[in-house]
Amino acid sequence: MHRTPCQLIILLLLCGVGSSCNRDRVINPFEDNIGTYSAYGALDLGKSTNAIRIRNVSTPFLIDSTIGYEDVNLFFIDPSTDTELQLPDTIINFNGNYTYNYLLKQNLQPSSTYGVKLVFDGGQESSTTITTPAVTIADTTPDKASNCRQNLRISFKNVKRPEFINAEVGVLYQGSMHWAPIQTIQTPEFIDGLDEMELQLTVTNLLVDIFPPPPEATINIPPRFWLPTVSCNELDEPTMYIRYIHFGPEWEQFRGTEFLSDMFVDSETIDNGIGFIGAIRRDSFSFTFEL
Numbered sequence: 001m002h003r004t005p006c007q008l009i010i011l012l013l014l015c016g017v018g019s020s021c022n023r024d025r026v027i028n029p030f031e032d033n034i035g036t037y038s039a040y041g042a043l044d045l046g047k048s049t050n051a052i053r054i055r056n057v058s059t060p061f062l063i064d065s066t067i068g069y070e071d072v073n074l075f076f077i078d079p080s081t082d083t084e085l086q087l088p089d090t091i092i093n094f095n096g097n098y099t100y101n102y103l104l105k106q107n108l109q110p111s112s113t114y115g116v117k118l119v120f121d122g123g124q125e126s127s128t129t130i131t132t133p134a135v136t137i138a139d140t141t142p143d144k145a146s147n148c149r150q151n152l153r154i155s156f157k158n159v160k161r162p163e164f165i166n167a168e169v170g171v172l173y174q175g176s177m178h179w180a181p182i183q184t185i186q187t188p189e190f191i192d193g194l195d196e197m198e199l200q201l202t203v204t205n206l207l208v209d210i211f212p213p214p215p216e217a218t219i220n221i222p223p224r225f226w227l228p229t230v231s232c233n234e235l236d237e238p239t240m241y242i243r244y245i246h247f248g249p250e251w252e253q254f255r256g257t258e259f260l261s262d263m264f265v266d267s268e269t270i271d272n273g274i275g276f277i278g279a280i281r282r283d284s285f286s287f288t289f290e291l
Contacts, residue, residue, distance in 0.1 A: 037072060037120055038275030045108045045132055045281040051092065051101040052116065052277060071122065074102040077115030084117075108279065110135045116277055132279040133246040134158045136165065145203055145289035148232035152287075154199040154242065156188060162252035164188070165197050167244040169206045172236040179243075180209040185223050187256075203232050203289050206240060233291050243284035250278040 041052040054072055069089070076085045087102035108114070111134045117127045137157040145152055156165045165188045170179040182188070185205045188197040207228035218226055232238070247255075 037118055037126065039074070039116060039118055039126075039128070040276050043104065043108060043130060043132070043277065043279045045110060045279065048105065048107070050104045050108075051090075052087070052104060054100050054102065054118070055275070057275075069100045072100075072118065072120045075117040075119065076104055076106065077117060078106075079113060079115065080109075108132050110281065128277055130250060130277055130279050131248050133163045133248045133281045134160060136244070136246045136281070136283060138242070138244070138283065138285050140287045144287060147290060148203040150289075151200060151202055154188075154201065156197045156244065156246075158195055159190075159197050159246065160195045161190065162249045164190075164247050164252070164255050165244050166247065167199070167242055169209055170241040170243065171207070171210060172239070173230060173234070175236065177241075178210050182206065182209055182242075184209050184212065184226070203240060204228065207232060232289065238289050238291060239286050240289065241284065241286045243282070246281040246283070248279040250276070251280075 038055045038057055039052055040055065041050065043050045043052075052074060054069060054074065056069065072089075074087045074089075076087055077083070078085070085106070087104055089100065089102050092099050092101045110132050113129055113131045115127060115129050117125060119125050136159060139155060141153040141155070142150075154167075156167075159165055167182045167188055168179050169182050170177050172178075182199065182201075185201055185208060186199050188199055190197050204227070205224060207230060208223070208226050211228040211230040213226050213229060
């Protein structure tokens with residue numbers, strides 16, 4: 001059953017005060033029973049330091065969020081080197097809330113599996129594994145669009161299910177960059193039988209995501225034929241920028257939800273208490289078009 005982020009938070013709070021919650025659990029937001037502590041974060045392969053937050057789900061959200069972690073330790077496990085590293089803790093002010101975090105200062109490798117182990121309450125343990133995504137090969141066909149209505153194929157190769165891609169498009173307009181998720185006409189979809197996702201769109205289609213037409217201009221018109229409120233010849237330059245996040249397999253349960261839309265630009269907006277750790281890899285490219 002699909003649960004929204006708010007439902008997950010409620011579930012964790014209920015388990016924190018319920019007698020049926022087992023403390024020896026794997027960290028997983030979709031388990032029926034959750035332990036006293038949940039760990040959450042998005043490990044970015046492009047960052048030299050990642051933070052994993054720990055949440056005591058037995059305490060209300062509005063009290064000091066750094067109380068009650070004296071007997072909590074977090075370990076990062078690298079099976080490829082058979083090492084187990086205890087992570088240092090720190091307190092971070094995040095959006096006005098002081099959160100308890102453990103810092104991972106290790107270069108993560110693509111297509112690799114790591115472990116996280118939480119030790120608390122005098123020896124109780126919870127653990128999870130994280131698999132990092134592969135390195136994506138992204139390109140467009142053709143390399144340069146001959147006009148704003150030419151159909152383009154944007155491909156993301158080396159995306160192994162259940163990994164997936166979310167992408168945004170950006171343009172320079174009136175001196176500022178404008179970004180929006182690619183979703184109105186099409187989202188990246190897998191090609192049958194291949195480890196590859198693709199989009200087939202025009203420059204005009206992509207502009208609809210950034211500058212959508214008013215509702216009255218879309219009545220009885222298929223989205224592929226919508227016209228943006230800013231046309232391609234009004235842009236500051238004939239260039240489309242694509243930035244994307246390649247999500248590791250643990251994120252599969254969230255694919256297509258508003259949760260990912262909310263955290264697209266800043267992965268640290270994951271709500272407290274969700275109890276989920278996954279890995280991501282960010283990248284970007286651009287292509288030009290002729291007017």
